[in-house]
Amino acid sequence: MTCKYKLPYAKHVFFILSLLTSSCIEFRISDEDAKEKLADTGVSIQFDDLLVGERNMHFAFNGKEKENLIVFVHGSPGSWNAFIDFFKADSILGHANILAVDRPGYGKSGYGLAEPALKKQAMLIKEVIGRFDHSKIILIGHSLGGPVIARMAMDYPSLFNGLIMVAPSIDPEMEKDEWYRRVINTKLGAAVTPEEFKVSNDEILPLKEELIQMLPLWHKIRIPTIVIQGTKDRLVPRENADFAEKMLPDAVIEIRLLEGVDHFIPWSHPYEIISAIQHLLDDAD
Numbered sequence: 001m002t003c004k005y006k007l008p009y010a011k012h013v014f015f016i017l018s019l020l021t022s023s024c025i026e027f028r029i030s031d032e033d034a035k036e037k038l039a040d041t042g043v044s045i046q047f048d049d050l051l052v053g054e055r056n057m058h059f060a061f062n063g064k065e066k067e068n069l070i071v072f073v074h075g076s077p078g079s080w081n082a083f084i085d086f087f088k089a090d091s092i093l094g095h096a097n098i099l100a101v102d103r104p105g106y107g108k109s110g111y112g113l114a115e116p117a118l119k120k121q122a123m124l125i126k127e128v129i130g131r132f133d134h135s136k137i138i139l140i141g142h143s144l145g146g147p148v149i150a151r152m153a154m155d156y157p158s159l160f161n162g163l164i165m166v167a168p169s170i171d172p173e174m175e176k177d178e179w180y181r182r183v184i185n186t187k188l189g190a191a192v193t194p195e196e197f198k199v200s201n202d203e204i205l206p207l208k209e210e211l212i213q214m215l216p217l218w219h220k221i222r223i224p225t226i227v228i229q230g231t232k233d234r235l236v237p238r239e240n241a242d243f244a245e246k247m248l249p250d251a252v253i254e255i256r257l258l259e260g261v262d263h264f265i266p267w268s269h270p271y272e273i274i275s276a277i278q279h280l281l282d283d284a285d
Contacts (some may be wrong), residue, residue: 027196028079028107034060041088049108052127055115058108059101059128062087068096069134070277073125075143076203077196079107082142082266089274095281099132101125103148105199112195114202118210122151126159138162138280140273142266143236144169144203147211154217162280163225163251166265166273167236171243172211174236218247224283225251226276228269230261254279 029037031047038045043062050057060080070092072083080100087098102108104115104124115121125148129137137160141149146168153160169175193201225248229241241255256276261269 027077028102028111029081031060034081034084037084038087043087043093045087048131050128050131052124055104055110055124056108057101057104057124057128059099060084060087061097061099061132062093063097064132064134066095066097067134068136068138068281069129069132070096070098071125071129071137071139071149072098072100073139073141073145073148074100074103074106075145076103077106077200078103078142081107083140085270086266086273089270091274092277096138096277097132097134099129101128103145105203106196112199114199116203116206116210118147118151118214119155121148122155126152126156129159136161136281138164138277140164140166140277141168142166143263144207146170146240147207147214150218150221151214153223154214154220157220157222160223162223162283163221164228164273164276164280165225165244166228167230167233167263168227168240168244169207169236170211170214170247171237171240172208172215174239174243175208175211221248221251223251224253224280226254226256226279227252228256228258228265228272228276230258230263230265232260233263235263253283 035045045060045062047060074080074082080102083100086092092098104110104121105113139149139152139160146165147170149163150170153163227241227244229238231238241257245252245255256272258269266273
């Protein structure tokens, strides 16, 4: 049976989904398919890889000639192509280049090999950004990509000019112990779970402790930050937006609570992200 569903990131109920649809889940597309998807739009896209130590990092970008760089970091599971439609956004393309990375363990960045440490993930993505020479860099992270970009801003505070956290999993108190994750972590569970879900499980199981380790570091984030959160998000509770406001009183310039909206904002409400990008670009000027 041939079955290809390009599913967006979903943090919960993975175990049930893996049992029901293990042969029909595809989170990544090939670089060739991505180019074909964008061919009719006239948008050019390039791909490259960077070896950092023993870890390969794969990324997509649309050039290096602009002053501004917008960096997209996907959730768990996922890949760079979660943000492929943003490569077609004229309101961004006129002012900035776009970079989207495969986080460790996904896409072509060491597929199947998770990197649970947010500090290490932050370093790896920072090294990719180091291949670019832009004067202003804005980081955008969806879901688990939220704490990743927060860690980047904590560890490298002078390198970035703005953060947009979209439904970010940042509050350790909101990370609950989910029974099915322990099942996935067994031999039997792993045998029936798609690779992307296993990688996701390996990085979400230790996430609460990773977030606890970040608690003393939030004060290091001084750059303008926008948080976008749906009020009906059943995967990442809206209290995460309150946590951001509490931990970043001098950095958060806007909390956008989207009434009745769920977790999948990059697909359902991309214009909210584009608007936030424009806001930060205007502030940077």
